[in-house]
Amino acid sequence: MFKVAVLGASGYVGAELTQLLAAHPQIASLQLFHSGSETGSGEKQGVVPFHTFAPKARALVAQTVAPFSVDALxxxxxAVFLCTPHELSAELAPALLQKAKVVIDLSAGFRFADAAVYPRTYKFAHPNPQLLAQAVYGLPExxxxxLDNAQVIGCAGCYVTASTLALAPLVQAGLLRSDVAPVISAVSGVSGAGRKAALNSSFCEVSLAPYGVHNHRHQPEIEKNLGVPVVFTPHLGNFKRGILASIYTFTKQGVTAADIEGAFNKAYGGQPLVRLLGAGxxxxxxxxxxxxxxxxxxxxxxxxxxxxxxxxxDNLxxxxxxxSVQCFNLRFGLPMTMGLLPTVLPASGVVA
Ligand SMILES: NC(=O)c1ccc[n+]([C@@H]2O[C@H](COP(=O)([O-])OP(=O)(O)OC[C@H]3O[C@@H](n4cnc5c(N)ncnc54)[C@H](OP(=O)(O)O)[C@@H]3O)[C@@H](O)[C@H]2O)c1
Structure with a gap:
């Protein structure tokens, strides 16, 4: 049985993670933290019940959420799971490694081995670049x-997961033209922006519109994963959660429909959490x-x-x-889907 903590349990991602970990059959102890800041998610000066932040979890999650300090861990x-801002995750990791076997970061704080990406893409100098080389990227499929040996895991971003999983099989199989960058047009629900109030994510402002055109932070991560340039345009949609990525590109001459289906089956035939719907x-x-x-x-x-x-x-x-639970399971030798599915499903492949 395992002992874990979640920083940022009051946020959208942390609240989802808390509910998964509270129901995980191998987790015996779960500590939860919020920022303790008066400008945070509110109504939480001190120790408060978890359902303060996630009312649907009332009577399902018994834990309380406390103001964070390293000493309180x-x-x-x-494992310590970080559902915190990128810069904070990057800064806290060394202190947390004194307390835990592995830090599993859901921010972008440890997604790149190259420290130069951080000032360029995330607008901060990485405070612990020595940890980047040893961090393992968390996109198990x-x-x-x-992952089974990692001290620091940098989980993949949400748009990145949708885009990478869709394109990687065709890129890896060498089916795509190398002189054409795939075009990724993706729409996210508003929870992608986090819980904090902001004008552009408020109810009357949200419509369906592109943002971050040509400069979204997820473009370099998608390109790192695939090893090819892409054109990535995110959109904000007027729904709460979920991402749909529509991706357009061209194959090499002679590629057949069977080649494409074969590449997807080869990549995900043994992967229970990728459901291949098939052509059409x-x-x-x-x-x-x-x-x-x-x-x-x-x-x-x-x-x-x-x-x-x-x-x-689902972006969350x-x-x-x-x-991140997949990564935790793999880190500790548990079945990858433990705590995520009612039973461990068999390999999928194209479902007829
Ligand atoms: N939303 C998504 O779809 C999504 C998907 C993939 C990855 N991520 C990443 O996951 C992380 C969390 O995202 P989110 O959407 O859940 O954001 P969020 O709703 O804004 O939550 C942020 C959390 O971080 C906590 N926090 C902030 N400053 C802190 C501090 N100094 N000490 C301790 N805790 C602190 C907040 O606590 P308070 O409530 O007390 O302020 C809150 O619990 C971000 O790095 C984000 O990029 C998000």
Whole structure:
């Protein structure tokens, strides 16, 4: 049995993660923290019940949430999960490693081995660049190597997970034209911006519109994962949670529909949390909401060598909290889907 802590349990991602960990069959002890700041999520000067932040968890999660300090963490933790701002995660990790076997960061604080990415993309100099080289990237379906031994895990971003899982099989199989950058047009629900109040995510302001055009922080992460340039345009949609990514690109001459299906099956035939819908069947946000799945469907126009791929996931789960539980499970030798599915599902492949 394991002892874990969550920093940022009062935020959207941390609250989802807390509910998963509270129900996880191998977790015996769960410490929860908020910032303790008066300008944080509110009504929490001190120790408060978890349901203060997640009312639907009343009577389901018994733990309280306390103001964070390193001293308040138990001494012999197995894992600390960071659902905190990037810069804070990057700063806190060394102190947390004195208390826990592994730090599992859901921010971007440890997603890049190259420290130069941080000032360029995240506008801060990484305070602990020595930890970047040893951090293991947390997107198990792309590469689970090293997770079983990691001290620091930098979980993949939400748009990044949807985009990478959709494109990686075709890139890895060498099916795509190298002179054409895939175009990724993705829409996220408002929870992607976090819980803090802001004008552009307030009820009357949210519509359906692009943002971060040509400079969104997830573009470098997607390109790192795939090893190819992409054109990535995120959109904010007027729904609470979920991401739908629509991706357009061209294959090399001679590529067939069977090659495409074969590449997806090869990549995800053994992966229970990626549901391949197949050609001509398209995912929808509603079908992945509140689930740990990424759904992928596609269409191939052989005459024009054009392939369109569609992926959907819940940004708070497969895009964050449930992905971090996958990483935790793999780190400690547990079945990857423990605590995420009612039973461990068999390998999927294209579901007829
Ligand atoms: N939202 C998504 O879809 C998503 C997806 C993937 C990754 N992420 C990443 O996950 C992290 C959390 O995102 P979120 O959407 O959950 O944000 P959020 O709702 O704004 O929550 C942020 C959390 O961090 C805590 N926090 C802030 N400053 C702190 C401090 N100095 N000490 C301790 N705790 C502190 C906050 O506590 P208070 O409530 O007390 O302020 C809150 O619990 C971010 O790094 C984000 O980029 C988010």
């Amino acid at each position: 138990a001494a012999d933790l197995d 792309l590469d689970a190597a090293g 069947v398209y995912p929808a946000v509603q079908q992945v909401e509140q689930t740990p799945f990424c759904d992928i469907g596609w269409s191939f126009d052989a005459a024009r060598s054009q392939v369109s791929i569609f992926s959907a996931l 789960l497969k895009g964050a909290a449930s992905q």
